[in-house]
Amino acid sequence: MKRILIINGHEWYPNSQGRLNEKLTNHIKKRLAGSYELKETIIDQGYLIEEEQEKYKWADCIIYQTPIFWFSIPGKLKTYFDRVIKSGVCFEQSEQYGRGGLFKDKHYMLSTTWSAPADQFNSHGGFFEGKSLDDVLFPLHRTHAFIGMKPLKTFSLHRVAKQPELPEWLTYLDIHLQEVFDLPKQKQQAPNIL
Helix, strand or coil, X not given: CCEEEEEECCCCXXXXXXXXXXXXXXXXXXXXXXXXXXXXXXXXXXXXXXXXXXXXXHCXXXXXXXXXXXXXXXXXXXXXXHHHCCECCCECCCCCCCCCECCXXXXXXXEEECCCCHHHCCCCCCCCCCXXXXXXXXXXXXXXXXXXXXXXXXXXXXXXXXXXXXXXXXXXXXXXXXXXXXXXXXXXXXXXXX
């Protein structure tokens, strides 16, 4: 795996302006730079469909950095999937439904931010009725399975609106990226939060 496409899936709203998502996206880029070739798409800034399709073909791995709005991805990111993931580009007809993906040697990673507390997952008394984070993200995982991609371990941050803890979150993200992408260990230092 040498080429990574990073997609910032945030959609601007007055009460969700995307600063955290931007910081996390920039941190991912900074951490992977030097070890991987990188390209980026910022959904809220617009895109050209054919250019994005070429990025999908180019990438060995796609990282989606996105908030979760009402238990799903922002509308603009869903529209991006609707426009970019097309037959003949990302998948083809198959005798067995969902097995015609053209990206069988590619991976993806979901990196998500939630208002929901982490303890609401995997708990039968929790809001998500015992479902794991990846169970709740099942439609995203199936979208990528349909085009043949394999998942890397999901990253998530919780209670981001009520308990912002950016330095700790960047440390968690570093640990996750180091594990998933086999990056060299960084010297422990205070994260740059400006």
